Amino acid sequence: MPAKLDALEYQPQNFRDLADTELGKEIWAYLKEYDNQIRMETATLLERAAVEPLAAGLIAEFGEDISDDRVKQMIGHMVRQVMFALGFEPERSALRITRPSLFTSGTTYRLVGSDPRTMKITREQREAWVKNTKNSAFNVWLNKQVRDENGDLLLERLYAVAKKYGIEKRYDKLNPGQQRMNIGVQLRKLVDPKEYEAKA
Known part of the structure; x- marks a missing residue:
């Protein structure tokens, strides 16, 4: 990670609870x-919202409950601060994202002092940006234990798995999706990858 972001601290404002x-x-x-x-900068060169290429990776990393509206709003708020640190400023807000995505809209940015329309991108960069990833082996493993046959999250199962580790x-003050993500973040650090990679 570039050193200039190592010490960058998030200023949560209205998102402190999360x-x-x-x-x-x-x-x-x-x-x-x-x-x-790199994904956010590439999206910017494509004149797309900076959050758009993050969707697949966020789902793979944190699970489908990342689609919680308040969590997505916090992500947008965080991305704005990262983009500022990288030398970008907002260009258009609430740009509609037409491709199927975790996000329905987002902010586009431009490099301070430059015109993004004059920048060139390679075919490889474009292909890397649009490439999708599948859910991680960890999320598949956890979902099999905490969701029923309809895909509904069962909190008693979630906390039973948590207690096991x-x-x-x-x-309990958070909504079910946020509870699942917080438990998932901790489990990812505690569970030996051999436990879920072998079952993927």
């Missing part, structure tokens, strides 16, 4: 990863 959770901290760290900076903290 930002202070394990989930919020992990999302912030994820958005600052070098590969995701020594996680006692509860997140």
